[in-house]
Amino acid sequence: MFFHHKKLMYTVRVRQSDPQLATLMLEQFGGPQGELAAAMRYFTQGLGECDAGRKDMLMDIATEEISHLEIIGTIIAMLNRGPKAVQSEAMLEAEDMRQLGQNSTSHTEQILYGGGPALVNSSGVPWTAAYVDSIGDPSADLRSNIAAEARAKLVYERLINITGDPGIKDALRFLMTREIAHMKSFEKALHSMQPNFPPGKLPGDPAYTDLYMDMSQGGQDLQGSWNSGELWERVTDREAQAALDGGDGDYGVGLTPREQAAEDAMTLRTLSDPALRPMTGAELGAGPGSGALDLPPREP
Numbered sequence: 616m617f618f619h620h621k622k623l624m625y626t627v628r629v630r631q632s633d634p635q636l637a638t639l640m641l642e643q644f645g646g647p648q649g650e651l652a653a654a655m656r657y658f659t660q661g662l663g664e665c666d667a668g669r670k671d672m673l674m675d676i677a678t679e680e681i682s683h684l685e686i687i688g689t690i691i692a693m694l695n696r697g698p699k700a701v702q703s704e705a706m707l708e709a710e711d712m713r714q715l716g717q718n719s720t721s722h723t724e725q726i727l728y729g730g731g732p733a734l735v736n737s738s739g740v741p742w743t744a745a746y747v748d749s750i751g752d753p754s755a756d757l758r759s760n761i762a763a764e765a766r767a768k769l770v771y772e773r774l775i776n777i778t779g780d781p782g783i784k785d786a787l788r789f790l791m792t793r794e795i796a797h798m799k800s801f802e803k804a805l806h807s808m809q810p811n812f813p814p815g816k817l818p819g820d821p822a823y824t825d826l827y828m829d830m831s832q833g834g835q836d837l838q839g840s841w842n843s844g845e846l847w848e849r850v851t852d853r854e855a856q857a858a859l860d861g862g863d864g865d866y867g868v869g870l871t872p873r874e875q876a877a878e879d880a881m882t883l884r885t886l887s888d889p890a891l892r893p894m895t896g897a898e899l900g901a902g903p904g905s906g907a908l909d910l911p912p913r914e915p
């Protein structure tokens with residue numbers, strides 16, 4: 616069950632109305648790296664989790680993310696509060712309209728959503744469950760959670776950089792810092808499960824786990840621990856990169872007699888004739904710049 620406390624998790628002091636800034640803040644309300652996505656990610660993972668320790672952590676963090684959603688949503692509502700009231704009760708003046716439409720989505724936010732925090736990103740794209748990429752295995756989900764927290768931290772960092780309001784900066788810094796704390800919890804939880812690599816249960820085929828495929832060639836090849844040294848067998852030769860299984864690298868599938876007959880008919884019907892030199896629309900319309908074409912001989 617859930618409780619609600621009327622106090623925010625962190626104090627929000629907004630200096631003045633700023634609908635454009637409110638629109639940018641929507642990125643962390645209804646965007647892919649935002650707080651709703653984070654809350655739903657951990658809440659659904661927690662529901663499905665069997666391990667008592669991970670379940671507790673996921674539910675704690677999911678609930679905290681909803682509290683973050685409340686903070687960022689409150690910032691958006693405060694930034695929009697004055698314009699919302701003016702739009703509702705006063706005669707809009709030219710300056711109000713100019714302020715509302717200063718970036719591509721702030722007028723939508725103001726006029727269609729009435730200045731309330733809408734579940735959209737800063738470009739007006741509605742929130743979607745597709746932002747949550749859980750796969751139902753802790754060795755993969757915890758890694759994805761770590762990356763999600765890293766992205767959320769970066770978006771906060773960028774929002775802090777474009778905010779002039781010290782009160783908002785302060786609250787965003789808190790939200791950013793909490794994502795660092797969550798990253799640490801997820802890292803610890805991942806490594807509290809031993810082993811956790813490779814993800815899942817099936818082991819990899821030892822014939823291929825230590826191959827480094829040097830497939831991008833023709834420029835500088837920087838070598839480091841990620842692609843050379845005693846952990847790796849580096850495969851640079853182009854021929855050696857094909858048919859790693861030692862087979863012929865060819866392909867095939869077993870067809871039923873009915874499928875085979877149909878494929879034979881289709882192959883015959885769509886056969887390419889390399890002897891033909893057909894005249895095409897390109898020749899019929901050819902002018903300067905057409906390149907080489909099979910033009911018919913011209914009448915003298």
Ligand code: MN
Nearest residue numbers: 650653680683
């Ligand atoms: Mn958060």
Ligand code: MN
Nearest residue numbers: 653793794797
């Ligand atoms: Mn977080």
